Amino acid sequence: MAETINEVKFSDEAMAEIQRYISHYPEGRQKSAILPILHIAQAEFGGWVSPEVMDKVAEILNIQPIEVYEVATFYTMFNLKPVGKHVLEVCRTGPCCLRGADQMIDMIKQKLNIEEGETTADGMFTLKPVECLASCGTGPMLQVRELFYENIDSEEKLDQFLEMMRNKEHETPVWKK
Amino acid sequence: MGLKILTEHINVPGIETLKVYRKHGGYKSVEKAVKTMSPEEVVEEVKTSGLRGRGGAGFPTGMKWSFLAKPEGVPRYLVCNADESEPGTFKDRWFMEKNPHALIEGMITSSYALGANTSYIYIRGELLFVLRILEKAIAEAYAAGLLGKNILGSGYDLDLHVAPGGGAYICGEETALLESLEGKRGNPRNKPPFPAVKGLFQSPTVVNNVETISSVPWIVNNGGAEYAKIGIGRSTGTKLISASGNINNPGVYEIELGVPVEEFIYSDQYCGGIWKGKQLKAVVPGGSSVPILPANLILKTAAGEDRLMTYESLSDGGFVSGSMLGSGAFIVFDEDQCIVRNTWNYARFYHHESCGQCSPCREGTGWMEKVLHRIEYGHGHQQDIDLLVSVSKQIEGNTICPLGDAAAWPVASAIRHFRHEFEWHINNPKEATAPGAVYRGQLDAVTA
Numbered sequence: 076m077a078e079t080i081n082e083v084k085f086s087d088e089a090m091a092e093i094q095r096y097i098s099h100y101p102e103g104r105q106k107s108a109i110l111p112i113l114h115i116a117q118a119e120f121g122g123w124v125s126p127e128v129m130d131k132v133a134e135i136l137n138i139q140p141i142e143v144y145e146v147a148t149f150y151t152m153f154n155l156k157p158v159g160k161h162v163l164e165v166c167r168t169g170p171c172c173l174r175g176a177d178q179m180i181d182m183i184k185q186k187l188n189i190e191e192g193e194t195t196a197d198g199m200f201t202l203k204p205v206e207c208l209a210s211c212g213t214g215p216m217l218q219v220r221e222l223f224y225e226n227i228d229s230e231e232k233l234d235q236f237l238e239m240m241r242n243k244e245h246e247t248p249v250w251k252k
Numbered sequence: 253m254g255l256k257i258l259t260e261h262i263n264v265p266g267i268e269t270l271k272v273y274r275k276h277g278g279y280k281s282v283e284k285a286v287k288t289m290s291p292e293e294v295v296e297e298v299k300t301s302g303l304r305g306r307g308g309a310g311f312p313t314g315m316k317w318s319f320l321a322k323p324e325g326v327p328r329y330l331v332c333n334a335d336e337s338e339p340g341t342f343k344d345r346w347f348m349e350k351n352p353h354a355l356i357e358g359m360i361t362s363s364y365a366l367g368a369n370t371s372y373i374y375i376r377g378e379l380l381f382v383l384r385i386l387e388k389a390i391a392e393a394y395a396a397g398l399l400g401k402n403i404l405g406s407g408y409d410l411d412l413h414v415a416p417g418g419g420a421y422i423c424g425e426e427t428a429l430l431e432s433l434e435g436k437r438g439n440p441r442n443k444p445p446f447p448a449v450k451g452l453f454q455s456p457t458v459v460n461n462v463e464t465i466s467s468v469p470w471i472v473n474n475g476g477a478e479y480a481k482i483g484i485g486r487s488t489g490t491k492l493i494s495a496s497g498n499i500n501n502p503g504v505y506e507i508e509l510g511v512p513v514e515e516f517i518y519s520d521q522y523c524g525g526i527w528k529g530k531q532l533k534a535v536v537p538g539g540s541s542v543p544i545l546p547a548n549l550i551l552k553t554a555a556g557e558d559r560l561m562t563y564e565s566l567s568d569g570g571f572v573s574g575s576m577l578g579s580g581a582f583i584v585f586d587e588d589q590c591i592v593r594n595t596w597n598y599a600r601f602y603h604h605e606s607c608g609q610c611s612p613c614r615e616g617t618g619w620m621e622k623v624l625h626r627i628e629y630g631h632g633h634q635q636d637i638d639l640l641v642s643v644s645k646q647i648e649g650n651t652i653c654p655l656g657d658a659a660a661w662p663v664a665s666a667i668r669h670f671r672h673e674f675e676w677h678i679n680n681p682k683e684a685t686a687p688g689a690v691y692r693g694q695l696d697a698v699t700a
Contacts, residue, residue, distance in 0.1 A: 099372075099411075099413040099415070101327075101370075101453060104434070104435075104453055106434065106435035106436075107415070107433060107434050107435040108435065109435035110377065110415070110416055110417060110418045110432065110435065111415065111416055113418065114377065114380065114416060114418075136435075142435075145437055146418070146435065146436065146437060149418075149420065149437040149438065149607075150377065150417070150418025150419050150420050150438075151418070151419040151420065152377045152378065152418045152419035153418060153419075164378075167597075168339045168540075168597065168598075168601055169339050169340070169540055169583065169594055169597045169598055169601070170339055170340050170496040170497055170581075170583050172593075172594070172597055173496070173497040173498055173583070173584075173585065173586075173589060173594075174496075174497070174498070205378075205419070206337075206339070206421065206601050206604055206605065207337060207338070207339040207340075207341075207421075207540075207601070208378050209336050209337065209341060209342040209344070209345040209376070209378070209379070210342055210345070211339070211340050211341070211342050211494060211496035211497075211502070211581070211583070212342055212494065212495065212496050212502035212503045212504065213502070214496070218378060221380045221381045221384075222381065223381075249384055
């Protein structure tokens with residue numbers, strides 16, 4: 076069987092969104108749009124950015140691939156390896172810990188039987204502890220894609236949350252609405 | 253309750269729409285500024301107001317604006333720092349989410365004052381949902397002639413865009429932010445040149461925090477002198493405080509600067525006291541990077557005066573017995589919290605967020621995290637406390653940007669005020685690592 080190499084292709088809607096961001100910067104400064112484009116790419120291509128996707132971003136911006144790699148590896152929001160359907164970005168920083176974030180992270184590990192950075196066998200969840208998400212008044216909390224889930228301060232609430240996520244599809248990206 | 257400058261209408265249903273926002277007096281400052289004032293007059297009002305940077309540094313905003321270079325034929329930029337990432341701080345996120353037009357109004361009025369025709373709001377990447385809210389509000393403002401060409405027929409043009417980050421605390425440092433906005437890694441730049449001379453795209457640039465910019469419309473509408481009447485001394489105006497930790501009512505509060513700390517912690521108008529009927533142990537009053545203070549020193553200065561929520565009062569006693577107002581992130585610890593664990597948590601944060609450019613910070617934050625981890629987990633050595641102090645001193649002041657200082661201060665201050673607790677961990681590893689164990693012994697005497 077012939078192996079097909081999937082060419083990276085953004086949807087028309089995503090390309091329009093990319094062009095909109097590029098238009099925000101002066102002529103010759105199109106590289107500035109790299110972060111919004113990487114966010115769009117991550118949402119378009121399964122929650123992570125592969126080298127092929129980064130090459131495509133470089134092509135769109137007319138810059139060298141290394142310029143995209145060095146940026147994508149610096150900013151922690153970009154996943155450089157495949158991830159589960161829902162990446163649980165749990166805040167692990169001080170203020171959330173005062174309200175039980177450490178215990179929440181431990182419970183997630185136990186319930187999903189994964190360690191930090193790992194994905195469940197069914198591909199449903201990846202656990203990715205992150206630093207402060209600017210939601211300290213409502214901790215413990217976590218983020219999945221663009222949304223915050225706050226005040227998860229008991230085992231019962233965590234169970235409810237995980238159950239809800241198992242049955243949840245991703246939000247339609249804004250550029251496809 | 254005191255005067256509400258920023259949050260008066262924040263709970264009005266529909267305030268995020270242009271229609272409701274205008275019904276409550278929104279965009280008046282744009283009208284007033286572009287039609288009746290010169291840019292220099294707006295700058296003067298802001299100078300008179302005594303408004304200070306609300307992101308953490310507290311630098312006078314009017315003075316920062318007056319440093320902006322104005323060479324002929326070179327564009328100038330206003331960049332709003334909405335990268336709010338300092339642990340404990342969530343006021344800007346809350347404010348933009350609820351009342352996006354207030355920031356946009358501030359951006360237009362401030363851009364006019366600075367002569368900027370293109371401005372950006374750089375928002376942390378985790379807040380894409382807030383970016384959507386802002387972009388929607390910006391589209392409304394364009395449609396109403398408040399943005400774009402010839403704003404309200406005044407001849408003034410302004411384009412305003414929102415740009416997301418990608419998850420990097422360091423991009424809250426203004427030169428790292430500018431690098432990031434140019435599509436690069438967030439490595440802070442050497443200064444000089446300062447952004448006021450060479451900032452975004454090598455052009456003169458002012459970078460201001462969300463809350464700072466959002467305070468400008470009130471100043472323009474009511475006059476800088478009126479604003480300066482609010483607050484105490486050089487702490488003029490109101491401040492958004494992000495209250496978190498072990499309190500009954502966490503959330504964002506707008507206070508007139510000068511409220512006593514004790515009132516802020518215990519009044520039902522604000523934090524509502526310590527949760528679960530517990531005792532206050534400590535407070536980090538201005539975001540994770542400012543010194544932690546034990547209960548006695550957060551309530552009263554070393555001289556025995558009531559501590560107030562002002563830049564001056566919170567820093568009274570310097571780093572020996574004081575702290576800082578910083579970004580207004582007020583993190584409260586109850587008696588059951590472990591200072592060693594918290595200090596390790598912050599050290600891990602700074603190690604994670606160091607950009608890696610300067611060796612003292614890149615290496616030092618890693619060492620501090622490692623040493624604190626071993627103390628917390630029962631493997632500390634007698635000399636570790638002095639080692640931590642020595643490492644923190646070698647970071648402080650030896651880096652391009654203030655992240656190094658921000659990493660050093662929490663460690664140094666925790667040891668200064670809670671040395672007995674660190675020693676207890678080292679001397680009683682078994683007891684200290686038992687589940688739920690907390691040091692209940694003597695707190696350190698503080699010498700002013």
